[in-house]
Amino acid sequence: MSQQDTHDGGDDALGALLREAYAPPADPAYWASLEARVMARVRESGDATQEWWQLLGTWARAGAIAAGITAVAAAAALFQLRAADARAAYEAVVEGTPAPTLTAVARTAGAPADGREATLRYVISH
Amino acid sequence: MTAILRLPGAPALAPDSPDAPDRAAPVRVLDAGAALERARERALVIAAQAGDQDAFAGLVRQHQQRAYAVARAVVVTHEDAEDAVQEGFLHAYKAIARFRPDQPFGAWLHRIVANAALDVTRRRKVRDADTLPETVASPFRDPAVDGDLRARLERELGALGERQRAVIVLHDVQGFKHAEIGRMLGIPEGTARSDLHHARAQLRRALHDVRSDL
Numbered sequence: 001m002s003q004q005d006t007h008d009g010g011d012d013a014l015g016a017l018l019r020e021a022y023a024p025p026a027d028p029a030y031w032a033s034l035e036a037r038v039m040a041r042v043r044e045s046g047d048a049t050q051e052w053w054q055l056l057g058t059w060a061r062a063g064a065i066a067a068g069i070t071a072v073a074a075a076a077a078l079f080q081l082r083a084a085d086a087r088a089a090y091e092a093v094v095e096g097t098p099a100p101t102l103t104a105v106a107r108t109a110g111a112p113a114d115g116r117e118a119t120l121r122y123v124i125s126h
Numbered sequence: 127m128t129a130i131l132r133l134p135g136a137p138a139l140a141p142d143s144p145d146a147p148d149r150a151a152p153v154r155v156l157d158a159g160a161a162l163e164r165a166r167e168r169a170l171v172i173a174a175q176a177g178d179q180d181a182f183a184g185l186v187r188q189h190q191q192r193a194y195a196v197a198r199a200v201v202v203t204h205e206d207a208e209d210a211v212q213e214g215f216l217h218a219y220k221a222i223a224r225f226r227p228d229q230p231f232g233a234w235l236h237r238i239v240a241n242a243a244l245d246v247t248r249r250r251k252v253r254d255a256d257t258l259p260e261t262v263a264s265p266f267r268d269p270a271v272d273g274d275l276r277a278r279l280e281r282e283l284g285a286l287g288e289r290q291r292a293v294i295v296l297h298d299v300q301g302f303k304h305a306e307i308g309r310m311l312g313i314p315e316g317t318a319r320s321d322l323h324h325a326r327a328q329l330r331r332a333l334h335d336v337r338s339d340l
Contacts, residue, residue, distance in 0.1 A: 014298065014333075017275070017333075018294065018295060018298055022198055024191060024195060031190060034190055034208065034212075035187055038186050039183050039186065041212055041215075042179060042182060045220065
């Protein structure tokens with residue numbers, strides 16, 4: 001920065017007027033206060049000096065842990081679902097079909113032997 | 127380009143001295159104080175990049191007055207300039223990891239602050255479009271300035287385009303070169319030169335009947 005670009009007399013006068021209008025605060029306390037305000041905002045923003053890929057790395061670790069927990073939970077839920085299906089199928093076999101089967105056996109046991117059975121018994125015994 | 131380090135108080139070499147540099151070669155003489163200042167600034171930048179907030183505070187202390195001057199040239203009021211300075215330093219802090227420490231920190235920062243000031247100006251325009259301000263913002267801090275002249279200059283600065291006002295203040299008040307202003311505002315050097323010419327002419331025309339020396 002320099003005043004290399006020279007001005008004519010008129011512009012010097014104009015420059016003086018402008019400098020008066022745009023004079024910065026002269027009190028050192030003002031600058032100390034401005035620095036404090038700037039640094040307060042910087043501290044509020046946290047550690048922003050990390051690059052995006054460093055932040056992504058931090059998130060990736062958290063993401064991997066979350067994904068692991070989700071996978072374990074999903075596996076446990078799947079196992080429970082399969083166990084419940086198997087139990088339901090077993091109960092359907094054990095409890096759902098016995099009445100008609102037993103009825104059929106009883107009906108068969110109670111019924112008179114037909115001709116074919118009598119023939120079979122005769123062939124086996126001779 | 128040759129760089130010569132001149133210690134404070136040391137006499138300059140006579141032109142005919144055998145140690146004097148070749149006149150044909152471009153020579154840049156660096157003041158030892160400036161070189162030390164540059165080295166100190168570089169150390170602060172490197173420490174700030176490593177996350178040292180005290181080092182960044184050192185950079186704020188070193189550059190805030192120039193940053194204010196840049197912001198003040200772009201916006202209309204002192205309060206907006208303060209906002210722009212704070213925004214600018216915050217952006218610089220967030221982006222400091224990408225800054226190359228061998229570059230001049232000031233030039234980089236000034237561009238960021240100028241952009242922040244332009245953002246503040248745009249936001250102000252949107253707000254002011256909805257509400258009519260009760261008083262016109264004044265750039266003056268010294269009430270002793272002649273009333274008529276002050277009112278005229280105020281009005282004429284307001285009538286200048288935003289960019290022309292920034293260029294004339296950055297050049298005639300803050301002493302920046304056309305090329306530096308161009309880089310800060312993102313415009314070609316020739317445009318900065320032309321804006322300066324038109325802004326000066328407009329202010330001179332408007333103020334001539336109040337101040338004949340203009």
